[in-house]
Amino acid sequence: MEYRMTRSPLGLCVIINNEHSHRSQSRKGSDADTDALRKVFTWLDFSVQCHKDLTTEEMKSVLLGCSQKADGDCFVCCVLSRWENGGVFGCDNVFLPIKDMLALFEVNNCPALSRKPKLFFIQACQENAGDIGTDISKEGVPGSDIATTVQKEFTMSAEADFLLSVATVDMFHSFRHPAAGSWFIQSLCSQLREGRLGQRDICTILNELSGLLAKPVLQRFNFLTKRLVFPIHKPGISGGERYCQNYRPTRCCKSCSHITDTSHWALMEPSVSIETEVPVYKHRSPPGSFECTVSGLRWVCAGEVTLQYHFSDPYEFRAEVAMLQYTPISSLMDIKVLSGELLEAHLPHFACLDGADSSLSDAVRVLRGADTGITLETCELTRFHAKLLKPSFSLTEVLVKIGIPLKTHLEVLIYRTRVTPLVLFTYVVPWNASMMQSVKDDLRQERVKKIERPQPDTSLWIDSKYNLRTSCHSEITPDKYTLNYERANFFEVYIKEPEECFDLELISGGQSIWKTPLQRVDYGETQDVTPGGVKREVNYTSKAATPSLDEGRMASLPYRERLFLFRPHVIKRISGSVHRVLLDGLQDHQPPVLSGREAEEVLQSTSVLQDQVTSLIDIVHKKGEKACGIMLVLLKEKDIYLYEDILLELQASLLEHGS
Numbered sequence: 001m002e003y004r005m006t007r008s009p010l011g012l013c014v015i016i017n018n019e020h021s022h023r024s025q026s027r028k029g030s031d032a033d034t035d036a037l038r039k040v041f042t043w044l045d046f047s048v049q050c051h052k053d054l055t056t057e058e059m060k061s062v063l064l065g066c067s068q069k070a071d072g073d074c075f076v077c078c079v080l081s082r083w084e085n086g087g088v089f090g091c092d093n094v095f096l097p098i099k100d101m102l103a104l105f106e107v108n109n110c111p112a113l114s115r116k117p118k119l120f121f122i123q124a125c126q127e128n129a130g131d132i133g134t135d136i137s138k139e140g141v142p143g144s145d146i147a148t149t150v151q152k153e154f155t156m157s158a159e160a161d162f163l164l165s166v167a168t169v170d171m172f173h174s175f176r177h178p179a180a181g182s183w184f185i186q187s188l189c190s191q192l193r194e195g196r197l198g199q200r201d202i203c204t205i206l207n208e209l210s211g212l213l214a215k216p217v218l219q220r221f222n223f224l225t226k227r228l229v230f231p232i233h234k235p236g237i238s239g240g241e242r243y244c245q246n247y248r249p250t251r252c253c254k255s256c257s258h259i260t261d262t263s264h265w266a267l268m269e270p271s272v273s274i275e276t277e278v279p280v281y282k283h284r285s286p287p288g289s290f291e292c293t294v295s296g297l298r299w300v301c302a303g304e305v306t307l308q309y310h311f312s313d314p315y316e317f318r319a320e321v322a323m324l325q326y327t328p329i330s331s332l333m334d335i336k337v338l339s340g341e342l343l344e345a346h347l348p349h350f351a352c353l354d355g356a357d358s359s360l361s362d363a364v365r366v367l368r369g370a371d372t373g374i375t376l377e378t379c380e381l382t383r384f385h386a387k388l389l390k391p392s393f394s395l396t397e398v399l400v401k402i403g404i405p406l407k408t409h410l411e412v413l414i415y416r417t418r419v420t421p422l423v424l425f426t427y428v429v430p431w432n433a434s435m436m437q438s439v440k441d442d443l444r445q446e447r448v449k450k451i452e453r454p455q456p457d458t459s460l461w462i463d464s465k466y467n468l469r470t471s472c473h474s475e476i477t478p479d480k481y482t483l484n485y486e487r488a489n490f491f492e493v494y495i496k497e498p499e500e501c502f503d504l505e506l507i508s509g510g511q512s513i514w515k516t517p518l519q520r521v522d523y524g525e526t527q528d529v530t531p532g533g534v535k536r537e538v539n540y541t542s543k544a545a546t547p548s549l550d551e552g553r554m555a556s557l558p559y560r561e562r563l564f565l566f567r568p569h570v571i572k573r574i575s576g577s578v579h580r581v582l583l584d585g586l587q588d589h590q591p592p593v594l595s596g597r598e599a600e601e602v603l604q605s606t607s608v609l610q611d612q613v614t615s616l617i618d619i620v621h622k623k624g625e626k627a628c629g630i631m632l633v634l635l636k637e638k639d640i641y642l643y644e645d646i647l648l649e650l651q652a653s654l655l656e657h658g659s
Contacts, residue, residue, distance in 0.1 A: 002201075002227045003117050004073055010230070011072025011116075013041040013048045014062065018081040018091045020053050030080045032581075033123060033185035037078050039584070040189040044196060044230050046076060052521045056090030063101060067110040074228070075105065076119045080185070083124025083166070098122070102162060115161060117228045119202070122166040123185050163228075164221040165206060184209075186577045192230075194603055201227040253409055255354035255459040261383040265291040265298055269597040275624040279591035282308040295333065295433045296348035298385060305340035309333050311434035312395055317369050321399060324376070326365065327485060329406070330386075330398035331434035337393060346385035349398045350430040352407035352459035353383060363404045369395035407459040408483070412506065412514060413439055413490075414451040416523045424451075424493040424523070426468055428506065430485060439488050440590050451522050456506070456514040464508050470495065471503035498523070554650060559629035563621055566632070569646040571613045578639045579613055585634045586620070593620065593627045 017034045038048050051062055063077070079101075081088040087097040098120075107114045167184035187209055195205035206220055268290045270281035281294055284306045291298045297309065312332045321328065330349045347366065365376040366386055376399070380387040386398045400406060409431035417423045425448070429435050460466065460483055467480040468491045475494040493504075498520070506514040554562060583602065586594035594616075602615045620631045636643040 002229055003224075005229070005231050007073045008045055009047045009072060010045050011047070011074040011076070012066060012070070013037075013046040013076040013078070014066055015041075015048065015050045015078045016054055016059060016062065016080065017050065017052045018054060018079075018089070020091055030123075030182075033080055033182050036186055036189045036580075036584075040192050041076060044192065046074075047072075050521050053091040055092040056094035056096045059090050059096055060100070060104075063104050067104040067113075070105075070110050070112040072116075074117050074119070075113055076121070077101070078121045078123070078185075080123045080182075083122065088122065088124060098164070098166075102164070105162070106160065113161075115225075117202075117224055117226075118162050119228075120162070120164045121185075121188065122164070123182050124166060160223040161225055162221075162223040163202065164223075166219045183577070186580055190576070190580055190603065193600070194607070196230040199229055201229050203227075253352060253354075253459055254457045255407065256352050256383060259353055259383045265289050267291050267293050269293045269595045271595055271598060272592055273623060274591050274593060274626055276310075278310050278312075280308055280310045282306070295331070296384065297333070297335070298344075298346035298348075299342050300344040301340060301342050303340055305342060306338040307335065307342075307393075308338060309335040311437060314434060316395070317367065317374050317397075320374050321367065322402075325402045326367075326376075326399040327402050328367075328397050329364075329400050329408075329430075329485070331432055332367075332369075332395060332397040333434075334395050335393035342391055343389070345388045345391040345393070346382070347379075347388070347396065347398050348385055348433070350408050350432050351400065352409050353381070354407055354459060356404075356406065360400070360404060360406070363401035365399045367395075367397050367399055406462050408462055408485075409459050410456045410514070411436060412453070412455060414453060414504070414518075415443060415446075415448040416451055417446060417448050419523065422493075422495040422498040422523060424495075424504075425490045426493060426504065427488050427490040428466065428468075428481070428483070429488045430483075435488050439490075442488075444590060449523075451518065453504075453516045453518070453522075458513050460508055460513060466506060466508040466513070468493065469505050469507060471505070472499045473497075554647060559625050559632060560621060563617065563628040563632060565650050566635075566646055567614075567617050567621075569649065570617065570635070570642075571610050573642060573646075574609075574613055574639070576609050578635075578642070579609060579616070581638045582631065582634055583616065585638070586631065589630055589634075593623065593630050 015034055015037050017030050019030045034050055034052075038050055041048050049062075051058075054062065059079075066075070066077075079088055081090075083089075084095065086099070087095050089095055102118075102120065103109065105113060105118050165188075167182075191205050191209045194200075195202070195208070200208075203222060203224070210220075266288060268283055268285060270283050270292055273280045273282070281292070283290070283292065284304070285299075285301060286304055287302050289298070289300045295309070295311075299305070299307070310333070312334050314328065314332050316332060318328075329351045330347055333347075335345075351360075353360065361381045364379060364381050364386060366379045366388060368375050368377060377388070379398070411427075411429050411431045413427040413429065413436065415425045415427075417425060425443070427439055429439070462483055462485070464483050465480050466483060468476055470476070470493065472495060477492045477494075481489045481491075495502075501517055501519045503515055503517050505512055505516075554565075557565075583594065583599050586592070587596060587599055598619055602612050602619070605615050606612060617631075620627050632643075
């Protein structure tokens with residue numbers, strides 16, 4: 001039998017990362033582990049909370065709060081800290097027995113999780129085993145077993161539904177890379193991805209993980225009463241194809257929740273080409289109904305279809321549209337059907353239909369643009385889309401007649417530009433994919449970190465005035481804005497001495513329309529960190545990771561040729577942790593070099609590391625010169641020693657052969 005896993009989100013995942021301690025050295029690499037855990041459990045459809053450097057009392061308080069407010073079909077707790085027999089330490093070096101942590105979630109203390117799986121993953125280091133991280137290529141130090149300790153001190157009931165996984169056992173080093181993270185956590189995240197796609201249960205996944213580690217560093221205590229399998233598809237979505245595993249609803253808007261929207265769409269992640277000035281997205285789909293995860297574009301086809309699109313300059317037809325007394329309520333997209341035929345196309349718009357009268361449907365048109373001019377066509381207006389039957393595409397966008405009162409769905413984008421003092425750029429824009437992309441493009445040269453927060457669940461009237469405020473002392477410029485279609489306006493928030501946690505709130509007409517807490521773990525530590533959500537454009541012809549490294553004659557070679565030369569050396573010598581960092585970096589780059597679907601294909605193709613790396617390099621090589629340059633820069637940044645060794649070997653070979 002299997003546990004029921006149908007909720008969305010599946011449940012809560014809390015991650016506690018005690019990197020620093022009052023009397024011990026820092027656990028370098030634990031931030032990378034936290035980020036990897038956050039990504040994989042978000043991908044598994046959990047709500048994720050991250051906490052850093054908690055005292056033992058604070059750890060108890062966080063876990064108590066989780067047990068009292070527990071909801072969902074599953075609970076996950078990940079703790080990255082120091083370990084001694086039977087427990088972990090807070091950042092204040094006070095011991096917390098593992099039995100006390102688990103007891104908070106027993107049925108008497110947490111009835112909401114009765115008969116539901118509760119998973120605990122502990123990445124532990126020992127003070128006497130070297131708490132500064134051990135090179136993953138070195139051997140561990142033999143030691144004793146903790147199984148007896150845990151089983152002796154904590155006796156589970158027959159229906160406890162717990163699973164505890166601890167790395168490492170007493171007296172073993174914790175295999176941890178100072179930059180890429182621990183062997184255990186990075187391998188765990190990789191196995192969770194592969195296991196979910198293969199629909200393997202959690203015990204099988206952990207058995208495979210033990211084999212991968214190839215060292216006795218993992219102890220597991222299984223008190224689950226059923227098989228636990230993480231679902232691939234959100235219930236209610238038909239079809240068994242693996243199009244997009246990371247399900248996300250198109251929008252969540254309470255204002256128009258009474259308006260029904262079809263839900264039979266299989267989400268599909270596009271491949272992306274970045275060789276042109278703008279990213280070009282491409283889909284190849286079998287018969288069915290699909291939705292693009294980037295733009296929200298939907299289509300229905302009876303046979304196999306290949307289509308591609310890119311966002312175009314929103315001002316290209318702005319003068320002609322204004323003369324006709326219309327204004328856009330969507331992105332301008334250049335869509336081409338390369339093969340096959342579409343039965344329906346559904347163009348995403350950002351209008352909220354709440355409060356709209358019957359005249360709105362008659363006031364909406366779809367623009368088709370060409371060199372010879374524009375034409376306007378009628379369409380069927382739905383909650384989030386404009387529906388067209390048997391469309392023939394070109395440049396297209398959704399328009400509404402000027403003067404029609406209209407609400408818009410909102411997106412709040414938060415970017416941190418400084419930590420001390422804290423400076424935030426907070427954008428409030430219509431839910432428009434191209435406008436959000438333009439914000440990323442504008443900030444690409446800046447050292448910024450995107451802060452992901454829940455989005456507004458209510459809409460706002462166009463031309464409404466709004467302002468931003470914080471719960472702590474701050475300076476916010478300007479005082480207010482008027483919501484419009486045209487520009488991505490932002491507030492600059494300056495906080496000289498930020499609190500550990502404060503609220504950011506959006507106000508319109510004296511009413512709060514959005515509010516979110518920001519914690520220190522969200523906006524960063526006291527030092528500047530590498531940009532996160534928005535990447536800087538890399539100058540590939542100049543110094544990248546190490547200014548002193550002389551590229552020599554290799555610098556004159558095109559990036560595709562250079563990556564081809566690097567290929568056999570990288571395949572043979574790259575570590576698993578750096579391979580995973582490259583996969584994440586290629587996906588996180590703006591615009592992305594690798595789609596999530598392509599990354600999953602690399603991981604699914606084989607469990608052999610060298611074969612996965614071969615597949616990854618071949619995919620990137622096919623994408624062209626710019627993609628190859630980005631991969632080489634990432635390799636240099638993430639493993640400069642490997643990069644330099646390969647470079648020196650290739651330079652020597654070039655000199656030897658005189659080419």
